[in-house]
Amino acid sequence: MRDLGVGFQYLVKGQRWVARNGRQYGFGLLPGLITLVLYLAALVALAMWGGDLVAWATPFADDWSSPWLGLFRGFLLVVLFALGLLLAVLTFTAVTLLIGQPFYESLSEAVDRDVSPDGTAPESGLPLWRELWISARDSLRILVRAAVWGLLLFALGFVPFVGQTVVPVIGFFVTGFFLTEELTAVALQRRDVDLRARLALLRSRRTLVWGFGTPLGLAFLVPVVAVFLMPGAVAGATLMARDLLGEEIRDEDHQTEDHQAEGHPSEEELTA
Numbered sequence: 393m394r395d396l397g398v399g400f401q402y403l404v405k406g407q408r409w410v411a412r413n414g415r416q417y418g419f420g421l422l423p424g425l426i427t428l429v430l431y432l433a434a435l436v437a438l439a440m441w442g443g444d445l446v447a448w449a450t451p452f453a454d455d456w457s458s459p460w461l462g463l464f465r466g467f468l469l470v471v472l473f474a475l476g477l478l479l480a481v482l483t484f485t486a487v488t489l490l491i492g493q494p495f496y497e498s499l500s501e502a503v504d505r506d507v508s509p510d511g512t513a514p515e516s517g518l519p520l521w522r523e524l525w526i527s528a529r530d531s532l533r534i535l536v537r538a539a540v541w542g543l544l545l546f547a548l549g550f551v552p553f554v555g556q557t558v559v560p561v562i563g564f565f566v567t568g569f570f571l572t573e574e575l576t577a578v579a580l581q582r583r584d585v586d587l588r589a590r591l592a593l594l595r596s597r598r599t600l601v602w603g604f605g606t607p608l609g610l611a612f613l614v615p616v617v618a619v620f621l622m623p624g625a626v627a628g629a630t631l632m633a634r635d636l637l638g639e640e641i642r643d644e645d646h647q648t649e650d651h652q653a654e655g656h657p658s659e660e661e662l663t664a
Contacts, residue, residue: 399603406628423492
Protein backbone atom coordinates (compact mmCIF):
# COMPACT_ATOMS: atom_id res chain seq x y z
CA MET A 393 0.00 0.00 0.00
CA ARG A 394 2.99 2.31 0.47
CA ASP A 395 3.40 2.45 -3.30
CA LEU A 396 0.00 4.14 -3.61
CA GLY A 397 1.36 7.14 -1.76
CA VAL A 398 4.65 7.03 -3.67
CA GLY A 399 2.79 7.09 -6.98
CA PHE A 400 0.78 10.12 -5.91
CA GLN A 401 3.99 11.81 -4.78
CA TYR A 402 5.42 11.44 -8.29
CA LEU A 403 2.29 13.10 -9.64
CA VAL A 404 2.80 16.04 -7.27
CA LYS A 405 6.56 16.19 -7.94
CA GLY A 406 5.90 16.39 -11.67
CA GLN A 407 3.60 19.37 -11.22
CA ARG A 408 6.15 21.02 -8.94
CA TRP A 409 8.91 20.46 -11.50
CA VAL A 410 7.04 22.23 -14.30
CA ALA A 411 6.06 25.01 -11.87
CA ARG A 412 9.79 25.65 -11.32
CA ASN A 413 10.51 25.45 -15.05
CA GLY A 414 8.05 27.87 -16.59
CA ARG A 415 9.44 27.72 -20.12
CA GLN A 416 9.09 23.93 -20.29
CA TYR A 417 5.58 24.25 -18.88
CA GLY A 418 4.62 26.80 -21.53
CA PHE A 419 5.86 24.59 -24.38
CA GLY A 420 4.14 21.59 -22.77
CA LEU A 421 0.77 23.38 -22.83
CA LEU A 422 0.74 23.80 -26.61
CA PRO A 423 -0.14 20.19 -27.64
CA GLY A 424 -3.01 20.04 -25.14
CA LEU A 425 -4.39 23.36 -26.34
CA ILE A 426 -4.19 22.26 -29.98
CA THR A 427 -5.96 18.97 -29.17
CA LEU A 428 -8.61 20.77 -27.12
CA VAL A 429 -9.40 23.15 -30.00
CA LEU A 430 -9.65 20.23 -32.45
CA TYR A 431 -11.94 18.26 -30.12
CA LEU A 432 -14.14 21.27 -29.39
CA ALA A 433 -14.49 21.92 -33.13
CA ALA A 434 -15.46 18.27 -33.69
CA LEU A 435 -18.05 18.36 -30.88
CA VAL A 436 -19.52 21.64 -32.16
CA ALA A 437 -19.78 20.12 -35.64
CA LEU A 438 -21.45 17.05 -34.15
CA ALA A 439 -23.95 19.24 -32.30
CA MET A 440 -24.72 21.28 -35.43
CA TRP A 441 -25.01 18.48 -37.98
CA GLY A 442 -25.73 15.51 -35.74
CA GLY A 443 -29.46 15.91 -36.36
CA ASP A 444 -28.93 15.55 -40.11
CA LEU A 445 -26.78 12.47 -39.52
CA VAL A 446 -29.45 10.87 -37.31
CA ALA A 447 -32.16 11.65 -39.87
CA TRP A 448 -30.04 10.13 -42.65
CA ALA A 449 -29.43 6.98 -40.58
CA THR A 450 -33.14 6.49 -39.69
CA PRO A 451 -35.15 6.88 -42.93
CA PHE A 452 -37.64 4.28 -41.68
CA ALA A 453 -38.91 6.81 -39.13
CA ASP A 454 -39.75 9.55 -41.68
CA ASP A 455 -43.45 8.69 -41.64
CA TRP A 456 -43.79 8.50 -37.87
CA SER A 457 -46.33 10.85 -36.36
CA SER A 458 -45.53 13.60 -33.86
CA PRO A 459 -44.26 13.54 -31.15
CA TRP A 460 -42.69 10.08 -31.62
CA LEU A 461 -40.45 11.09 -34.50
CA GLY A 462 -38.97 14.02 -32.58
CA LEU A 463 -38.56 12.02 -29.38
CA PHE A 464 -36.91 9.10 -31.12
CA ARG A 465 -34.44 11.15 -33.14
CA GLY A 466 -33.82 13.51 -30.23
CA PHE A 467 -32.90 10.53 -28.05
CA LEU A 468 -30.53 9.20 -30.72
CA LEU A 469 -28.93 12.64 -31.05
CA VAL A 470 -28.29 12.79 -27.30
CA VAL A 471 -26.78 9.28 -27.38
CA LEU A 472 -24.61 10.21 -30.37
CA PHE A 473 -23.30 13.34 -28.66
CA ALA A 474 -22.70 11.44 -25.39
CA LEU A 475 -20.70 8.80 -27.26
CA GLY A 476 -18.69 11.52 -29.00
CA LEU A 477 -17.96 13.16 -25.66
CA LEU A 478 -16.96 9.82 -24.12
CA LEU A 479 -14.67 9.08 -27.07
CA ALA A 480 -13.09 12.51 -26.67
CA VAL A 481 -12.36 11.87 -22.99
CA LEU A 482 -10.95 8.38 -23.64
CA THR A 483 -8.70 9.41 -26.53
CA PHE A 484 -7.67 12.92 -25.41
CA THR A 485 -4.45 11.82 -23.71
CA ALA A 486 -3.33 9.54 -26.55
CA VAL A 487 -4.00 12.16 -29.22
CA THR A 488 -2.33 14.90 -27.17
CA LEU A 489 0.77 12.74 -26.66
CA LEU A 490 0.88 11.94 -30.38
CA ILE A 491 0.56 15.61 -31.42
CA GLY A 492 2.97 16.71 -28.70
CA GLN A 493 5.60 13.99 -29.19
CA PRO A 494 8.46 16.46 -29.88
CA PHE A 495 7.33 18.77 -27.04
CA TYR A 496 6.97 16.03 -24.45
CA GLU A 497 10.15 14.30 -25.62
CA SER A 498 12.04 17.51 -24.93
CA LEU A 499 10.32 18.00 -21.57
CA SER A 500 11.02 14.41 -20.50
CA GLU A 501 14.68 14.72 -21.48
CA ALA A 502 14.94 17.96 -19.47
CA VAL A 503 13.53 16.18 -16.41
CA ASP A 504 15.99 13.31 -16.88
CA ARG A 505 18.94 15.68 -17.12
CA ASP A 506 17.78 17.65 -14.09
CA VAL A 507 17.40 14.65 -11.76
CA SER A 508 20.17 12.43 -13.12
CA PRO A 509 23.30 12.38 -10.93
CA ASP A 510 25.52 12.81 -14.01
CA GLY A 511 23.23 15.35 -15.74
CA THR A 512 22.57 13.20 -18.81
CA ALA A 513 19.39 11.85 -20.41
CA PRO A 514 18.89 8.66 -22.44
CA GLU A 515 18.29 9.23 -26.16
CA SER A 516 16.57 6.87 -28.55
CA GLY A 517 18.64 7.90 -31.56
CA LEU A 518 15.61 7.33 -33.82
CA PRO A 519 14.40 9.88 -36.39
CA LEU A 520 11.24 11.80 -35.49
CA TRP A 521 9.05 10.02 -38.03
CA ARG A 522 10.06 6.66 -36.55
CA GLU A 523 9.28 7.81 -33.00
CA LEU A 524 5.88 9.11 -34.14
CA TRP A 525 5.12 5.82 -35.86
CA ILE A 526 6.03 3.76 -32.79
CA SER A 527 4.03 6.08 -30.54
CA ALA A 528 0.95 5.93 -32.80
CA ARG A 529 1.17 2.15 -33.15
CA ASP A 530 1.55 1.56 -29.41
CA SER A 531 -1.24 4.05 -28.59
CA LEU A 532 -3.58 2.17 -30.91
CA ARG A 533 -2.72 -1.12 -29.20
CA ILE A 534 -3.38 0.43 -25.80
CA LEU A 535 -6.71 1.86 -26.98
CA VAL A 536 -7.76 -1.59 -28.18
CA ARG A 537 -6.91 -3.08 -24.79
CA ALA A 538 -8.74 -0.24 -23.03
CA ALA A 539 -11.76 -0.74 -25.28
CA VAL A 540 -11.92 -4.45 -24.37
CA TRP A 541 -11.86 -3.54 -20.68
CA GLY A 542 -14.47 -0.86 -21.32
CA LEU A 543 -16.85 -3.31 -22.99
CA LEU A 544 -16.37 -5.81 -20.16
CA LEU A 545 -17.03 -3.21 -17.47
CA PHE A 546 -20.03 -1.89 -19.44
CA ALA A 547 -21.55 -5.37 -19.47
CA LEU A 548 -20.85 -5.82 -15.75
CA GLY A 549 -22.52 -2.47 -15.13
CA PHE A 550 -25.90 -4.16 -15.60
CA VAL A 551 -25.31 -6.47 -12.63
CA PRO A 552 -27.48 -5.18 -9.75
CA PHE A 553 -25.61 -3.34 -6.96
CA VAL A 554 -22.16 -4.49 -8.15
CA GLY A 555 -22.58 -2.60 -11.42
CA GLN A 556 -23.36 0.63 -9.58
CA THR A 557 -20.70 0.35 -6.85
CA VAL A 558 -17.75 -1.95 -7.56
CA VAL A 559 -17.58 -1.64 -11.35
CA PRO A 560 -17.09 2.17 -11.46
CA VAL A 561 -14.23 1.88 -8.95
CA ILE A 562 -12.57 -0.84 -11.04
CA GLY A 563 -13.08 1.36 -14.09
CA PHE A 564 -11.15 4.23 -12.51
CA PHE A 565 -8.23 1.93 -11.64
CA VAL A 566 -8.19 0.47 -15.17
CA THR A 567 -8.23 3.98 -16.63
CA GLY A 568 -5.40 5.00 -14.31
CA PHE A 569 -3.28 2.04 -15.40
CA PHE A 570 -3.61 2.71 -19.13
CA LEU A 571 -3.18 6.45 -18.65
CA THR A 572 0.07 5.82 -16.77
CA GLU A 573 1.26 3.53 -19.56
CA GLU A 574 0.71 6.27 -22.13
CA LEU A 575 2.56 8.85 -20.04
CA THR A 576 5.53 6.70 -19.00
CA ALA A 577 5.92 5.59 -22.62
CA VAL A 578 7.50 8.97 -23.40
CA ALA A 579 10.47 8.21 -21.13
CA LEU A 580 10.55 4.43 -21.56
CA GLN A 581 10.42 4.54 -25.35
CA ARG A 582 13.61 6.65 -25.32
CA ARG A 583 15.19 3.80 -23.36
CA ASP A 584 14.16 1.26 -26.04
CA VAL A 585 11.64 -0.43 -23.71
CA ASP A 586 8.94 -1.84 -26.01
CA LEU A 587 5.22 -2.03 -25.26
CA ARG A 588 5.22 -5.60 -23.95
CA ALA A 589 8.10 -4.88 -21.58
CA ARG A 590 6.44 -1.62 -20.45
CA LEU A 591 3.23 -3.42 -19.57
CA ALA A 592 5.14 -6.09 -17.66
CA LEU A 593 7.06 -3.39 -15.81
CA LEU A 594 3.89 -1.54 -14.82
CA ARG A 595 2.12 -4.75 -13.74
CA SER A 596 5.05 -5.55 -11.45
CA ARG A 597 4.14 -2.46 -9.35
CA ARG A 598 0.43 -1.95 -9.87
CA THR A 599 -0.15 -0.01 -6.66
CA LEU A 600 2.51 2.52 -7.66
CA VAL A 601 0.83 2.89 -11.05
CA TRP A 602 -2.63 3.25 -9.49
CA GLY A 603 -1.38 5.87 -7.04
CA PHE A 604 -0.15 7.94 -9.97
CA GLY A 605 -2.73 7.27 -12.67
CA THR A 606 -6.05 6.93 -10.84
CA PRO A 607 -6.25 10.46 -9.36
CA LEU A 608 -4.88 11.82 -12.63
CA GLY A 609 -7.53 9.93 -14.57
CA LEU A 610 -10.25 11.44 -12.39
CA ALA A 611 -8.86 14.91 -13.11
CA PHE A 612 -8.55 14.13 -16.83
CA LEU A 613 -12.30 13.53 -17.07
CA VAL A 614 -12.39 17.26 -17.75
CA PRO A 615 -10.24 17.82 -20.89
CA VAL A 616 -9.67 21.49 -19.98
CA VAL A 617 -8.06 20.34 -16.72
CA ALA A 618 -6.02 17.78 -18.65
CA VAL A 619 -4.48 20.55 -20.77
CA PHE A 620 -2.97 22.25 -17.73
CA LEU A 621 -1.96 19.07 -15.90
CA MET A 622 -0.44 17.27 -18.90
CA PRO A 623 3.08 18.82 -18.77
CA GLY A 624 3.41 18.01 -15.07
CA ALA A 625 1.99 14.54 -15.69
CA VAL A 626 4.71 13.85 -18.28
CA ALA A 627 7.36 15.15 -15.86
CA GLY A 628 6.01 13.00 -13.01
CA ALA A 629 5.78 9.95 -15.28
CA THR A 630 9.45 10.43 -16.23
CA LEU A 631 10.41 10.44 -12.56
CA MET A 632 8.34 7.31 -11.99
CA ALA A 633 9.91 5.61 -15.02
CA ARG A 634 13.33 6.11 -13.44
CA ASP A 635 12.01 4.53 -10.23
CA LEU A 636 10.56 1.56 -12.12
CA LEU A 637 13.91 0.94 -13.82
CA GLY A 638 15.87 1.38 -10.60
CA GLU A 639 17.67 4.51 -11.82
CA GLU A 640 18.99 7.05 -9.35
CA ILE A 641 17.03 10.25 -8.80
CA ARG A 642 18.64 13.39 -7.47
CA ASP A 643 16.07 15.15 -5.30
CA GLU A 644 15.47 18.88 -4.91
CA ASP A 645 18.22 19.13 -2.28
CA HIS A 646 20.68 17.49 -4.72
CA GLN A 647 20.76 14.31 -2.70
CA THR A 648 20.62 11.01 -4.53
CA GLU A 649 17.95 8.39 -4.06
CA ASP A 650 18.75 4.88 -5.24
CA HIS A 651 15.59 3.02 -6.22
CA GLN A 652 17.36 -0.14 -7.34
CA ALA A 653 15.97 -2.84 -5.07
CA GLU A 654 15.71 -6.59 -5.17
CA GLY A 655 12.96 -7.62 -7.56
CA HIS A 656 13.11 -4.42 -9.63
CA PRO A 657 13.96 -5.34 -13.22
CA SER A 658 16.88 -3.46 -14.74
CA GLU A 659 16.71 -1.70 -18.09
CA GLU A 660 19.02 -4.31 -19.60
CA GLU A 661 16.70 -7.13 -18.47
CA LEU A 662 13.69 -5.41 -20.02
CA THR A 663 15.32 -4.75 -23.35
CA ALA A 664 17.05 -8.09 -23.60
